Amino acid sequence: xxxxxxxxxxxxxxxxxxxxxxxxxxxxxxxxxxxxxxxxxxxxxxxxxxxxxxxxxxxxxxxxxxxxxxxxxxxxxxxxxxxxxxxxxxxxxxxxxxxxxxxxxxxxxxxxxxxxxxxxxxxxxxxxxxxxxxxxxxxxxxxxxxxxxxxxxxxxxxxxxxxxxxxxxxxxxxxxxxxxxxxxxxxxxxxxxxxxxxxxxxxxxxxxxxxxxxxxxxxxxxxxxxxxxxx
Numbered sequence: 001x002x003x004x005x006x007x008x009x010x011x012x013x014x015x016x017x018x019x020x021x022x023x024x025x026x027x028x029x030x031x032x033x034x035x036x037x038x039x040x041x042x043x044x045x046x047x048x049x050x051x052x053x054x055x056x057x058x059x060x061x062x063x064x065x066x067x068x069x070x071x072x073x074x075x076x077x078x079x080x081x082x083x084x085x086x087x088x089x090x091x092x093x094x095x096x097x098x099x100x101x102x103x104x105x106x107x108x109x110x111x112x113x114x115x116x117x118x119x120x121x122x123x124x125x126x127x128x129x130x131x132x133x134x135x136x137x138x139x140x141x142x143x144x145x146x147x148x149x150x151x152x153x154x155x156x157x158x159x160x161x162x163x164x165x166x167x168x169x170x171x172x173x174x175x176x177x178x179x180x181x182x183x184x185x186x187x188x189x190x191x192x193x194x195x196x197x198x199x200x201x202x203x204x205x206x207x208x209x210x211x212x213x214x215x216x217x218x219x220x221x222x223x224x225x226x227x228x229x230x231x
Contacts, residue, residue, distance in 0.1 A: 004196065007187045014180035015204050021097065021169045021179070022208075025105040029165060032109025037116035038142065051113065058110035063103075063168050070103040071096070071175045100172035108165045115161065119154035120146055152223040159216030163209050170205070180204055 032054075039051035058066065075093035082089040093099075123146050131141040151158075173181040184197040191197065 004200065007183065007191075007197070007200075010183045010187070011180055011200055011204065014178060014183040015208075017097075017177065017179040018166075018169050018204075019208070021101050021104070021172060021177070022166050024098075024101045025108065025165055025169070026162065028102065028105035029109040029112055029161070032105060033112025033116045034147075036109065036113030037120055040113065040117050041120055055110045055113050058107050059114075061107075063107050064171050064174070066107055067100060067103040067171055067175065070106075071099040074099060096172065096175045096177040100169075100175060100177055104165060104168045104171070108161050108168070111164070112158070112161055115154050115157040116150065119150035122153045123149045155216060155220050155223060159213065159220075162212050162216065166209055166212060167205065170201075 036051045036054055039047040042048065071094065078092040078094070079089070082092045094102075127145055127149070128141060131145050136145070169179065170181045173179060173185065176182075180201050184194075184201045187197040188194045
């Protein structure tokens with residue numbers, strides 16, 4: 001028991017890092033999903049092709065490989081660019097936090113693209129036509145008419161994407177970010193109690209994902225409240 005207590009502070013700060021990665025990745029993933037779905041629904045063949053390529057690549061590649069390729073690939077690219085400017089520069093890389101958050105966001109954003117696209121298609125077309133009849137621009141129609149209504153349809157799958165994103169944060173330990181899996185690895189080498197140390201990680205993730213599930217469930221009930229009143 002004393003071994004566990006001695007590592008609680010490290011697990012706490014590691015959990016804070018996980019929540020930071022989750023928050024940043026979620027915002028970027030939503031942005032990628034909205035841009036991707038808008039591109040797929042646009043009339044531009046180029047935009048459709050780019051969005052389709054994005055979803056095919058990042059949905060078909062394991063998250064761990066995307067993380068490793070993005071982290072080490074960006075380091076090689078940045079180093080070459082920096083050496084063009086200053087040949088004395090030896091190495092340049094992206095901090096593990098931002099590399100990991102962006103890599104996870106790209107993967108989850110590809111799934112969100114398809115979820116948002118399906119939700120947008122589920123919005124009543126009559127309301128879109130009404131907005132156009134009132135002279136509202138396509139951009140304002142997208143922001144003020146389509147997005148608020150598509151969220152209700154997207155919420156169930158969006159909740160699943162949030163859970164996947166949270167669990168994917170455990171992968172970032174492989175590039176050196178000091179989050180709870182990284183803490184468990186260090187604690188295991190000191191205490192020689194891998195089951196106990198990794199069980200703590202499992203409990204922390206379970207607690208966080210339970211909160212996410214409850215929040216999404218509450219949002220679903222709130223967004224569908226008008227349907228319940230109509231029964």
